[in-house]
Amino acid sequence: MSSSERLLLDVRGLTVRFPTSDGVVQAVSDVSFKVSRGETLGIVGESGSGKSVSNLAIMGLLNRNRTLISGEVRFMGRDLLTLPSNQLRQIRGKDIAMVFQDPFACLHPMYRVGDQIAEAYLAHSDGGKDAANARAVELLDHVGIPKAKSRARDYPHQFSGGMRQRAMIAMALVHNPAILICDEPTTALDVTVQAQILELIEAVKREFDIGVILVTHDLGVVAETASGVMVMYAGRVMEYGPARDIFERPQHPYAWGLLDSMPTVERRLEALVPIEGSPPSLISPPSGCPFHPRCPYRFEPCPVDRPPLIRPEVEAHLDACHLPWDKKVELGAKRSINRVEDAA
């Protein structure tokens, strides 16, 4: 299969606006990325950086009456944004499936877990109730729920957090989707369970040869599994490239900030450096580079000109920053994820 045939999702210039009484919220601005089979794209950023909204827009889960969406979301050649809602519904849950952040809130508390998975099966299949139930049990077993047949008859409150997230993943896999979007799938879970869920997602990706979008604010999660990383801030892409490059040669001050504030095994707590300030208002974002008010390296052009997302050098990956290339290399090298010098 050629690389173009393996390309699943091609998002170009995705822009999402929410008109509110206080003004227009510029949730996502001009975001472009690609996802191919067998690839995990990590989308990283703080809360309110537009990660989740981008994915909800791809899934068509934003209320079209109250949202302005532009750009293109090409899924296997079709633009999902121009698809009528009933055709989009045919794709949702079948070709593109989603796992959400909080497994405690995402399963309906009043229906049996197995029935909820069976319902997902029946939404896109005429297989009948028995086939649906069998599929539900099969998948629960597949994602590692012990005694799947009897546990399928349980209600969500009888499941632990990790089991619920497994059930959510089982539900998402019902129709062997081409793309699995995981929106902070481990945030609500215990650390030990987090690793299991990430392994499960990895295993599923390899087994079914699907594309995964992994949204998270935890760089550690991305470092373990992603093949590509997109760093978002204030609804814009700050840096986008292969995961190894991002972690070894980060080019954007915001990515440096994220790496500095990330705890690792080697790093003592005092060595963590938080990013000063908080994310900007999306109703009236800062002029120029949206990160400039918090950026320790800002200089004259930053508040005036918004830096375009470009490749500063041939061997570099995409970033949106005015800093000269040698400066990026110098400061980025200090942040390389491989460094151990400040370990005790």
Added chain:
Amino acid sequence: MIFYIARRLLWTVVVVACVLAITFAVFYLLPAGDPALRFAGKSPTQPELAQIRHRLGLDKPWYVQFGKFSKNFFLGDKFGWPGLGTTYAGGTESSVKTLVFNRAPRTLFLIAGAAILWLVSGVAIGVLSAVKRRSIVDRLAMSFALVGISTPVFWLGLMSLYIFWRRLGWTGGTGYVSPSDSVTGFFSHMILPWCVLALLYAAFYARMTRNNLLETLGEDYIRTARAKGLPERTVILKHGLRASLTPIVTMFGLDIALLVGGAVITESVFNLQGLGYTAINSALNQDLPLVLGVVLLASVAVALANLIVDILYAFIDPRVRYA
């Protein structure tokens, strides 16, 4: 599940026993003056009083009286089960049970018809309103709810009688026609009271359904349902409404129970002479055994409604069963 129902059932018995004790205390122990005098109706003679006193066991200590009172209630007296005692109002001895049970069907038919109307229309309007939020449909529905909640029942009752009965002649007038006498007469006499009583409640239920459903539709599991690719109708009716149903069921049970003794205004405007009307009338006549009978029946209705609501709860929300 069986354990849950048994536990609720036990509680119901306890509640009914408490109601019995309080009712007893209020009517036998608390009122100043001779209970026999109160029981005897208007202008009794001395021998009558003595007879009543002996008959009611008022010459015995209070605990013996309470024991007899409870025993009669649970096991029945000479008029059968449940023993509600005897009224001497009007100078003749008659069974409270018979009086109450004669009045009960009128009230129960009134409540049943109205309840179906308000539940169906209220929930339907609420769902429509929530789904079409901020549209003209929503605004019209909520204006209707405001009118329904604010309009006094007696005014609405009289106006509807004037228009539909006197002016247009579409319905029967006031009074009650038993369905065993004439089915069409029954419906033509009941349709206005049903609609008038239902309007107030329908308005409440529409608002409550709308608010609950809007809240539920913001839940994460609704987004999950949409992400599965379910049609919007299924998302709203199966996933949204199911979760919004619990408070509605609670209200429904209690509203019905409270109406057993409390549909006084509707009963009066349409001259149905049901239980509420009987309670008011007997209170005005100081016919306490009859008041007692209606109060007991109404409280048992509330206790039973609570039981049914609790059991329904467990069916609707599995989390209740294991709590």
